[in-house]
Amino acid sequence: MAKSSDAKGLTPRAQDYPQWYQDVIREADLAEPAKVVKGCMVIKPYGYAIWEKIQRELDARFKDTGHSNAYFPMLVPQSFITKEAEHVEGFAPELAVVTHAGGEKLEEPYVIRPTSETIIGHFFAKWISSYRDLPMLINQWANVVRWELRTRMFLRTTEFLWQEGHTAHANHAEARSEVARMLDVYGDFARDVMAMPVIRGIKTETEKFAGAHESWCIEALMQDGKALQAGTSHDLGQNFGKAFDVKFQREDGELDYGWQTSWGVSTRLVGGLVMTHSDDAGLVLPPRLAPIHAIIVPIYKNDEQRARVMEAAERIKRTMQDIDFSDPRCRYRDFLTVEIDDRDMRPGAKFYHWERRGVPMRIELGPRDLDKGQICVKMRTGGDGKKEFLPEAEFLGSVRQRIDDYQQMLLDAAEQRMADRTVTLDTWEEFMAAFGNDDSTFAWCHWDGTKETEAAIKAATKVTVRCIPLPGQGPAPEPGLCIKSGRPSTQRVLMAKAY
Amino acid sequence: MAKSSDAKGLTPRAQDYPQWYQDVIREADLAEPAKVVKGCMVIKPYGYAIWEKIQRELDARFKDTGHSNAYFPMLVPQSFITKEAEHVEGFAPELAVVTHAGGEKLEEPYVIRPTSETIIGHFFAKWISSYRDLPMLINQWANVVRWELRTRMFLRTTEFLWQEGHTAHANHAEARSEVARMLDVYGDFARDVMAMPVIRGIKTETEKFAGAHESWCIEALMQDGKALQAGTSHDLGQNFGKAFDVKFQREDGELDYGWQTSWGVSTRLVGGLVMTHSDDAGLVLPPRLAPIHAIIVPIYKNDEQRARVMEAAERIKRTMQDIDFSDPRCRYRDFLTVEIDDRDMRPGAKFYHWERRGVPMRIELGPRDLDKGQICVKMRTGGDGKKEFLPEAEFLGSVRQRIDDYQQMLLDAAEQRMADRTVTLDTWEEFMAAFGNDDSTFAWCHWDGTKETEAAIKAATKVTVRCIPLPGQGPAPEPGLCIKSGRPSTQRVLMAKAY
Numbered sequence: 002m003a004k005s006s007d008a009k010g011l012t013p014r015a016q017d018y019p020q021w022y023q024d025v026i027r028e029a030d031l032a033e034p035a036k037v038v039k040g041c042m043v044i045k046p047y048g049y050a051i052w053e054k055i056q057r058e059l060d061a062r063f064k065d066t067g068h069s070n071a072y073f074p075m076l077v078p079q080s081f082i083t084k085e086a087e088h089v090e091g092f093a094p095e096l097a098v099v100t101h102a103g104g105e106k107l108e109e110p111y112v113i114r115p116t117s118e119t120i121i122g123h124f125f126a127k128w129i130s131s132y133r134d135l136p137m138l139i140n141q142w143a144n145v146v147r148w149e150l151r152t153r154m155f156l157r158t159t160e161f162l163w164q165e166g167h168t169a170h171a172n173h174a175e176a177r178s179e180v181a182r183m184l185d186v187y188g189d190f191a192r193d194v195m196a197m198p199v200i201r202g203i204k205t206e207t208e209k210f211a212g213a214h215e216s217w218c219i220e221a222l223m224q225d226g227k228a229l230q231a232g233t234s235h236d237l238g239q240n241f242g243k244a245f246d247v248k249f250q251r252e253d254g255e256l257d258y259g260w261q262t263s264w265g266v267s268t269r270l271v272g273g274l275v276m277t278h279s280d281d282a283g284l285v286l287p288p289r290l291a292p293i294h295a296i297i298v299p300i301y302k303n304d305e306q307r308a309r310v311m312e313a314a315e316r317i318k319r320t321m322q323d324i325d326f327s328d329p330r331c332r333y334r335d336f337l338t339v340e341i342d343d344r345d346m347r348p349g350a351k352f353y354h355w356e357r358r359g360v361p362m363r364i365e366l367g368p369r370d371l372d373k374g375q376i377c378v379k380m381r382t383g384g385d386g387k388k389e390f391l392p393e394a395e396f397l398g399s400v401r402q403r404i405d406d407y408q409q410m411l412l413d414a415a416e417q418r419m420a421d422r423t424v425t426l427d428t429w430e431e432f433m434a435a436f437g438n439d440d441s442t443f444a445w446c447h448w449d450g451t452k453e454t455e456a457a458i459k460a461a462t463k464v465t466v467r468c469i470p471l472p473g474q475g476p477a478p479e480p481g482l483c484i485k486s487g488r489p490s491t492q493r494v495l496m497a498k499a500y
Numbered sequence: 501m502a503k504s505s506d507a508k509g510l511t512p513r514a515q516d517y518p519q520w521y522q523d524v525i526r527e528a529d530l531a532e533p534a535k536v537v538k539g540c541m542v543i544k545p546y547g548y549a550i551w552e553k554i555q556r557e558l559d560a561r562f563k564d565t566g567h568s569n570a571y572f573p574m575l576v577p578q579s580f581i582t583k584e585a586e587h588v589e590g591f592a593p594e595l596a597v598v599t600h601a602g603g604e605k606l607e608e609p610y611v612i613r614p615t616s617e618t619i620i621g622h623f624f625a626k627w628i629s630s631y632r633d634l635p636m637l638i639n640q641w642a643n644v645v646r647w648e649l650r651t652r653m654f655l656r657t658t659e660f661l662w663q664e665g666h667t668a669h670a671n672h673a674e675a676r677s678e679v680a681r682m683l684d685v686y687g688d689f690a691r692d693v694m695a696m697p698v699i700r701g702i703k704t705e706t707e708k709f710a711g712a713h714e715s716w717c718i719e720a721l722m723q724d725g726k727a728l729q730a731g732t733s734h735d736l737g738q739n740f741g742k743a744f745d746v747k748f749q750r751e752d753g754e755l756d757y758g759w760q761t762s763w764g765v766s767t768r769l770v771g772g773l774v775m776t777h778s779d780d781a782g783l784v785l786p787p788r789l790a791p792i793h794a795i796i797v798p799i800y801k802n803d804e805q806r807a808r809v810m811e812a813a814e815r816i817k818r819t820m821q822d823i824d825f826s827d828p829r830c831r832y833r834d835f836l837t838v839e840i841d842d843r844d845m846r847p848g849a850k851f852y853h854w855e856r857r858g859v860p861m862r863i864e865l866g867p868r869d870l871d872k873g874q875i876c877v878k879m880r881t882g883g884d885g886k887k888e889f890l891p892e893a894e895f896l897g898s899v900r901q902r903i904d905d906y907q908q909m910l911l912d913a914a915e916q917r918m919a920d921r922t923v924t925l926d927t928w929e930e931f932m933a934a935f936g937n938d939d940s941t942f943a944w945c946h947w948d949g950t951k952e953t954e955a956a957i958k959a960a961t962k963v964t965v966r967c968i969p970l971p972g973q974g975p976a977p978e979p980g981l982c983i984k985s986g987r988p989s990t991q992r993v994l995m996a997k998a999y
Contacts, residue, residue, distance in 0.1 A: 035572075035573050037577055037580075037619075037622060038573040038575050038576070038577065038610065038619075041573040041575065042573075043570065043571070043572050043573070043623055044570055044571040045570055046568035046569065046570050046638070049568070049569050049570050049571055050568070050569070052571075053569065069545035069548070069549070070545065070548050070549070070552065071542065071543055071544055071545050071548050072542070072543040072548055072551075072661065073534075073542050074534050074537040074540040074541075074542070074659055075643055075645070075659055076537050076540065076596070076645070076658075076659065077537070078536055078537065081536075093603070094602065094603050095602060096601065096602075096603075097575070097598050097600075097601040097602075097610075098598060098599065098600040098601065099596050099597060099598050099599075099612070100597065100598075100599045100600060101596075101597040101599060101609075102595065102596040102597065102647045103593065103594060103595075103596075103647030103649075104592075104593050104595075104647075110600075111537065111596075113598070113612075120536075120537075123536060124542055139545070143643075144574055144642075144643065146574070146575070148601045148602030148603075150602075159575075160573055160574055160575065162571065333832045333833060333834060334832060334833040335832060
């Protein structure tokens, strides 16, 4: 751990939020820029362990909703991308192209998938011929490549890891139910697992996925007031069905094209996690995604004390590791992860080390604690930063509740921040005041529904329409006047600067 | 399921083994050739579910042996590949090259990783500076691309999924311990989970990994007598350490290069599974890797019977699904997976459907069984193909044992076949007789240890030295004369034709 302990410290958020973000990732050893591969990063073990937890929780929810995992080729014939007009327009500028392989120039180049609607559309056409083959509910865990100009660790990298669901249905209504169902899976996951509240809504024409009929999304509020698009669920209509000839016989005997959806979340979620919970002391993690739930730091001055303290530490670790931490929805059972840090370092350095890594619970264990039969426990954040001293049995009996309370506390704090940072704006002056300089916030505003006004707002302020809220996700629809053009509007939409 | 039930039937093994292999994969709906992407395949949900089980079991074993997962970029600067002389020689002909991205020609092309020693070597050099940073124990689950001339589903595809372990150590002895430890993880997994016995050994210079000091391997015997290299564990010596300048300060203060290992298994294992257990009726799966352990087929003639039978089926399913099927080594708990096939099809068609998919246990449930309080159970293979009729409680109490016995039976059968198909050959006449036509077998033969003889044997018969056995994995070393050259040899080696 020598190199990773070359701590450079953390820039305070108030001083430079983007630098703080990079610092948290470096100090928690989540990832580092690859440098030698443009816009890519290496996801280091601690960061990858968080991604594995995200994967496992989401994967269980996808299976619970009837989906199966499969795997499609990463290389896509270049001609496939051009088959859907809007799709190629959106993705052509970002493609990485394989022109040579096996020592020869290829007759037709392949692109590395930027997303898999095209290659999967091709196979859906082979697999689907009758309504009896529908719905087809597939998910894929994969890497994709998009040649982005500006990249930022986790939030936007040239290569990233994600899951992409692809489904086909017999009619539009069923496809739309799927779009809504998966958006709810994402929204519930964000809230219940990531402790990250989100607004669920629909993208404007300008912001929708290239090739979609309609894109639904979840938008989260980061600490700096900017929005993070954290997941999308697309109603593809029959666009890809027609482009790839996904024809099927309906129950009434007529031929029709498949109604498709796609939906995805990515390693970007790790960035959202950082910018939702972390503080000036480093990473803060919700227990549901923490690779380590509790760290025990033994404190001793000599070998005799060490033997005694380590024996107690091992006993406490064993007891805690048997505490069931299963997700009630899943058919596997899970347990708490507890580690003992017995490295040859000062306790203070260990505290600092694990704080920066966001381990929810720290237990200090010294001879005096053992004499008193007590445990010294401190949570990473909350509770006024105080240590608590508890009889061992009482502590052990309270662990699960403490962990659950901590998860809830992080959610409460994030929800409170969202409430505090969400405003309703009615005039362009208010708007400019809210979004001046580098400021951002969640703002409910009237908008006239045109691309022109959207573009004008973006040009003036970098603010975009994040989404048109789904029912219950924003202010109740009421007529008003567009914040920019003054033209009539039927409901407020969510506006913010975005990552 | 309409399209997938367009059964074309299975070619008998005795008639055309390679065609049978393709047929089993098609009929079990494991995968299909991508066709539009050269040499690639689509892994379909049922095949991917087997791969997920392989991943989960292996991943737990990697973590138990101290490894952490991470993720490195898929794109590797072309110059990296050339840094290790043997490595570039071995892999250059198989590379896929990205020359254009983001609409522009790249200054330096990237290759899609054929394996990640080079890019990981680059980061090890950044992360390792002292013996205190060692050992570094990393694993990556990833896709790789190798432009192969001849491909075959699962066994050799242009893109494939795998895991690649990469470790760095302070000295050669520790690195060699790691090589041996991970070979044992693979060998134990093959035997205990896949029910596939293997020979553990060391590759010859000709067959070793390009860039390795020494390659260790597990070799399995397929039903047609051919060998399948099922996993490799490489002692990289300091080759990549020197190529990527992975320098560190030893405990004695001297500077040295890291001693590295790499080890991997891939989706090829699914092909090995097929060719170890399956029969002329289709796929046969060991329960430890079966996506579905038991299928319940309800049998009824009218709605009244259906209601009664389905109620019982649901009850039995619930009871069976609560049967703990955890791997004793893992910290998660697992359960049996049971499904009821209530499709509108004849029972016979359902039996055939699930047989081809290798579901270990079939339960038939009709009104007469319910009248008698009995369960009709049939295992996919073994037990003379007979149905057994058992009182429900007795059956339910025996399920776990039956599943375990079935796993053991498959291993016993595979071990028996390996014993039957392994010969000791002493003369070239015997050798030519054993390997004539398309025949193959596992043969222990003396070999003079030269590349020339190895090449001559291969040219004459397509037979290669699969491995030099580790102690206890083959006949005890004794001097003899090379089967081809007649020159002296110190021990017998394993020879076979190979996939």
